[in-house]
Amino acid sequence: MSEQSANPQTTTQNPEETNAAATEQSPLTALREQIDALDIQIHNMINDRAKLAQDVAIYKKQTVSDADAKSHKNPIFYRPEREAQVLKAVMERNTGPIADDKMARLFREIMSVCLDLEAPQRIAFLGPIGTFTHAATLKHFGKAADTMPLATITDVFREVEAGTAAYGVVPVENSSEGVVNHTLDGFLSSTLKIIGEVELPIHQNFLVAEHTKVDSLSRIYSHQQSLAQCRHWLDVNFPNIERVAVSSNGEAARRLKNEWHSAAIAGDVAAVEYDLHKLYENIEDNPSNTTRFLIIGHEAVAPSGQDKTSIVVSAHDKAGALIEILKPLSEHGVSMTSIETRPERPNKWAYVFFIDMDGHIDDANVTAAIEAIRPMVKDVRILGSYPKAVL
Template identity: 40%
Template sequence: MELEELRKKIDQIDARLVELINERAEVVVEVGKFKRRSGSVPVYAPDRETQVLSKICELNKGPLPDKTLVAVWRELMSGSFFIERPLRISFLGPEGSYSHQASMKKFGQSVDYLPLADIRGVFDEVARGQCDFGMVPVENSSGGGVVETLDAFLETRIMICAEMEMPIHHNLLAKCRLEEIEKIYSKPEVFAQCRNWITENHFEGKIITEASTARAAELAAQSDNCAAIGSSLAGRIYGLNVLYEKIEDKPDNVTRFLIISSRDTPKTGDDKTAIVFTTPHKPGALFDVLGVFDKYDINLTRIESRPNKTRNWEYHFFADINGHKTDENIIKALEKLHDRTIQVQILGSFPRYTGETD
């Protein structure tokens, strides 16, 4: 076929796609009406999202890769949120932060976003009902746990309803050429993760720490001789060129994010449950707790401790376990934990992140 004929064929298919997408949207309108009548079904349901995206991957026979169709369907679902009721998502700002990037990857372009100055603020806005969901970082494969997020769970009753992981790539952003750079702004953790590149290019004496990578990009945009290390999204937002991509020392650097809400998620069959417990200050206390998980054949996938701010030498332990809080073995295990701990709290059950629907 000639090129013009192929383009006409694409135009015809596009017309059919637009018709089908809007036909789908009409059903979404009916779904929204049902949810408003019931009053108990949330606009965004992580369990339903998992089902839809998994099904799309199963149906895909190529030649497009799964991730392309998943990206399309995420935007369709984002538009669906807008039709049902616009969602408001809070995140650790400013705009252009990695939390902002993760939020857009998860919820798409058709929702309202609220950047906040600190992680506790993200929790507070969800608790007040001013935001439907919040996006918070909880751990990085290079830097470990995010203590501000862990502490906020101790101080609020917000639940985890979903999780996601996102590769973190640091980029050198500037309006000038490399040899013209006099200062480089970024977070201390980012400088630590890009130490090799900074040393190789002799920038050790030019780094200036800021509270966030987005703030760093904002400052770099105000000067002709300054740069920032941050996300490509920050570069687009603040009008900076990407001089060097992926300058992090560890190329497989990943941050795990949690989506927080006033409720957790129904069982999907492939779930995780997050808990926090406090052990008495006595020999073997943690060993006794771990024995409960072993007894009920529960896989402990993560454990991290935080000191109790009110009592010296007492610790809170954050743990992720495979399974849903409604599973029989987890119910029994949590009952046993009450006898072996000072307190135990469920932070939420949610679909286990597998990366298959990214």
């Protein structure tokens, strides 16, 4: 018996098999090498962009006016209209195979990192961590932003007014549940402006922790609005389990850390932040449910090309006041997108109207319409002109 045949694990590979394996791997190897080469180019270009962002920051600091310098006023680094224009351009020139919105999200994160290099921006939002407002904050400012969760909408207004936070994010309207009155009321006692908006599709998930005993569930936590938005699904799937309303979906997710018999209803951000498992996804009764959030800050925003203007009007107490207010909008070709009514405190039976319209205050027809309204009412205040939500 030969030495080769005596050792069954010693084999001689057929040269033809070796060549076939090499031929089979070579196209994949070539593709990977192309990807590696492109990765190097992308890496270098992102750093080149970041260096230009730093140059922009240096220029802004060097050209700050003497008056602003004396008042210790910092230059403006975050420009909502510029970012909206860049993201819209990304989607317009995109040719795939990556979807337009996903490509824009990639650029959103690059811009977020570059802005952080220019000047870190602290963003206050209605917390705690894991809420849909947190998700809206990350969607609008990117994950490089320095976020600051706060307990109430009033706290968000206060911290931005004080300068502790550069900007704030607050919910204003849900397509199923309606307007958020606390946010509208915040503008009645604040001089802050609306500088942007975010629209966030609301997808609810049924979350459990690693230690949860699913067969023994006895309690489901969530915010009262989320429980309402998932009522039918819960009635079908968990009709006999107690539903407990808490202050936020983030708080609902947090409670699972110390409870083995509970579940929570919350969004994707809460699942990530609290390391929870999505037992069921997208359980909301209305799949088109969307919440609109406002970005609040101090400065006015230049036109982006696709803008909204928000005003608050204090009307005289007389018949036909609202019809009289709306007439100039129609006469000047301004499209109203929404109107909400709130009590004008402390006056009894007096009301103010929050009106959103298409266009920027710098547009001639928008300015003309607002100026035509002024003589008819007690007061008109422009809350802001800002880019329409892009993503």
